[in-house]
Amino acid sequence: MSKMNNMYSEKVMEHFTCPHNVGEIKEADGIGEVGSPVCGDITRVYIQVEDNIIKDIKFKTFGCSAAIASSSMLTEMAKGKTLEEALKITDADVAAALDGLPPQKMHCSNLAASALHKAIEDYQNKNNIAS
């Protein structure tokens, strides 16, 4: 039945069906929330930082399957990275890791990447670290 949805790659469907790192982190070191100007959907990312490294990361998404899959993929990519490395992850990287997204769904990967960047900023602001 994998042909059922020709719109999305297998990877997207995998991450949509069994998303990784769903949830919240209580007393997170940084939280970032982004609402899409395109569709109004929302993603929130929580990070826990230790020694400048993303020790743990979780997300919550109100959005389409591409947005959920992107959030899941992004959290996998960011986990264990330094903040500087994590800040370099772009929406294009997320989309590529998912074996691509349909053109009208590219903005969905942007939600996840932007929310992560905001979470890192939030952490840096709280800890008076200049980025």
Add this chain to the structure above:
Amino acid sequence: MRRVYLDHSATTAVRPEVLEAMLPFLKEEAFGNPSSIYSYGREARKAVTEAREKVAKLIGAKPEEIYYTSGGTEADNLALMGVAAAYQERGRHIITSAIEHHAVLDTAQYLGRHGFKVTFVPVTPAGLVQVEDVKRAITDETILISIMHVNNEVGTIQPIREIGQLARERGIIFHTDAVQSVGKLPINVEELNVDLLTASSHKIYGPKGSGCLYVRKGIRIKPLFYGGAQERKRRPGTENVPAIVGFGRAAELAGQEMDSEMERLRRLRDKLIDGVLSRVEDVRLNGDRQQRVATNVNFGFSYIEGESLLLSLDMKGICASSGSACTSGSLDPSHVLLAMGIPHEEAHGSVRMTLGRDNTEADIDYVLEVLPEIVERLRAMSPLNKDNEGEAK
């Protein structure tokens, strides 16, 4: 995996009886052009005429008032453009509603950019047009009122007879898009006071690309196309004979079975509505519960987004939609739900399920088993789910 098709308002499969009626007209037996004088042509002409009688009967019209088209969209275009062009000397104001199908809405907007004034009357939160609002919108310039009979997204039945009567009293032409009511509600163009009516074949188990516009005798319309003398010059072009024959047979069967089939589907619909409302929290039935066609259910689930819900249902074999099929590629929430005053994010989480011939009680049981789990799973992921806020995982 079990497959449950719940998108009959988008389209339906051609019934075996309909296919059987169509096949000879695709093959050597009866492939003729209805305009030809020899036997092949005469047979095709006879079939087109018989189909016209069947379609006319379903809506209480005379056969000569039926004009075949390539479907509902063309019939809507022909109604609006045809009347606008024929009556523009009399006035340049058109009234329609905010919840019309895009075939009417976009055509009205086009006319609005080309010298006509268009009023889009609002609807109540339950998705109903109010006769008073139509009345207030009428001016001396009004030449046409177009209000759909049953809305395709929320299934609401509009007060067509009353609006028709109002139009008649004021000498205004009245069109109704009845694509979603033909074969589902008893229709009689006399009783409903309509001058023009749109019907489509593929919503009633006929082939796609086939439909008609009913035009009351005496109403003028300018054609969209020029060419031959077919359809009394109002719709030139060699007739799509198999599609017309299929439409006719589908209309005949729909008329014969309407009472019992709609009673059956109404029961299934109510089981689905009551089942979901009792099993899921924070869910709303979009559209009036009473003034509602027997086949339509439309739920708004708070905190979740429609596409992920539809895809999750699809993975369980359930085919539903988030509104009209033509807009599912777009990111904007339904104009119908927005017109009903439903907030943006709630409109985003709405799902339409439309019932039909192939649905059984077991299908509904299956949906009631699967849907609550899916909603729960997606809500657990949503930042908008208040219940989950602040709980560490």
